Amino acid sequence: MMAEKGLVGGLRARPIRATSSTWITTGNVGYGQGHGSANETSDERGGDQLSDQITLVDYLELGDDPHLVANECRACGARFFDRRNACASCGKTEFKRVRIAGDGEVRAFTIVSFAAPGVPVPFVAALVDCDGTSVRANLINVEADPDHVSLGMKVRLATYSLGEDSNGTEAIGFGFEPQEAHDNGK
Amino acid sequence: MxxxxxxxxxxxxxxxxxxxxxxxxxxxxxxxxxxxxxxxxxxxxxxxxxxxxxxxxxxxxxxxxxxxxxxxxxxxxxxxxxxxxxxxxxxxxxxxxxxxxxxxxxxxxxxxxxxxGLLSGGSRKSDDDTWTRHGRYGAVAPVDGRIGTETMPGVFAQIGMEYGHKYGGTSFELFARISEKNHSHSTLNPLASYSKAMSLEQIMGDMMIAYPNTRPMCSANxxxxxxxxxxxxxxxxxxxxxxxxxxxKVSASVLTSDPWEESCQVLPDVNTLTRNAAKLAYEQAGVGPEDLDLVELHDCFATAELVHYDNLMLCPVGGAVDFFESGATWRDGSKPVNVSGGLESKGHPIAATGIANVWEVAHHLRGEAGDRQIEGATVGLAHVIGLGSACGIHILEKAAG
Structure with a gap:
């Protein structure tokens, strides 16, 4: 976390652009449809910003109870974290935004020790089953070794700071952490 | 006629x-x-x-x-x-x-x-100086390493681990022993990129890439x-x-893509399209897995080979660990798999792989495979997976007369 702050800390400032708050707080259906153009004017910035924060991806929502959201196909229930032109499962085009459970179980993991330059290693990448919806995430707040991570481990959503940009906006990422600290023992 | x-x-x-x-x-x-x-x-x-x-x-x-x-x-x-x-x-x-x-x-x-080096997730752009949303996930910064991994060793590690979670019986050592088999097989293949046997200790003690895949458990560039x-x-x-x-004879030639499955957006599903391709191929060829004398399958990582035993129906559903433990997939076993040394040892020059594995099978069916000949081979299967995904399967048969 600290290293990530360091990365952005010294970067050159650019003209202020609309940033985070509208994206974080809008929970509209079909958020993928042109949110960029709708939000890229400073006129869109409300006066009631919660904070100068932006989420790492737009399927993470903050507030009192941070959680992930998905676009769910109204016809077949298939869920997608990105925007889709049509449902990959049934081809229909109506979606609604749904909340994803924050508690989950590790269905698969790997401990990445060799990655691209700039990616801190080791880290734990995992597939987490959140009440029937599969989520890709890092496991955080746990030691990245096979003695501390296990298949079937119970985890919950957690957020962390990626640091601030040149406008002072803080990016917030997410991962999953062990539900029980005692899990770390074995 | x-x-x-x-x-x-x-x-x-x-x-x-x-x-x-x-x-x-x-x-x-x-x-x-x-x-x-x-x-x-x-x-x-x-x-x-x-x-x-x-x-x-x-x-x-x-x-x-x-x-x-x-x-x-x-x-x-x-x-x-x-x-x-x-x-x-x-x-x-x-x-x-x-x-x-x-x-x-x-x-x-x-x-x-x-x-x-890494062919995917091998580079990551630095962060912008303002957090600006890009792409279909509206990401303000590169996500490789922040939201899981895009590296192939890491993706396929999870595919093997997922199988272990579902059916049990997997371990770092088990996956390493699959690699040990393929490196052992390669000693008989003069065209292999690497043709040295490696002990279990060497494999497990080598550089860790993405647990449980160490370097010799990854396909060789x-x-x-x-x-x-x-x-x-x-x-x-x-x-x-x-x-x-x-x-x-080309008894079956099949290509499939990955049909939608619940978790495929977060971890590629290499199982369903392989199983679909295998079913089609056996049907086209009029043979079953029990008829195969040898199989060249896509062991891009040791963790991948295990799941494909099951996907190609070489074993009962969920039975890949027991199947491997039985020794079946060694060259002297009942269902030799990757007698060429596989991608881990023979190597994986990507676009060549889907013809080279057919060459290997054809060589045995012609009785021209030299020291590594599987005696009396008459039917064989060659399988590849391209992530994204595409699965190709060819079933080959020896000429009748």
Missing amino acids: ANDDIWILGIHMTKFGKHPDLDVVDLAAEAAMGALDDGGVGIKDMGVLAAGCLMMASAGIGQQLQKQIGQTGIPVYNVANACATGATALRTVIMAVRAGECDMGLAVGVEKLSGA CDGAAAAVIVSDAKLRTLDPDQRRRAV
């Missing part, structure tokens, strides 16, 4: 490994001319050419090859389908011949990858090419007895 059968008339693979003095077209030419020679035919006999080189997917490798071995004006299909590129080239020629557009065609796959000449049954009947005797 001629029928719809399709045959491999000639087939060739180059040595896999480092070829600093040969460029991609040299390697493709060596494989193509080798396959034509092997089939006793020439470039002017070919009615179609399909070629692939994934790292140069827009370079027109087929036409570049023609400039070196014969510009005959035939249709050229340059194909790209991830790690299934070679199988896709082969299948393209098979479809053209089966459709009656021509009676012979050439498929070529080539890649130069020596010294390449290398240079290489493979090519095959396809012929129709009617044309084959007009050729010499010796050409007919060495021809290998």
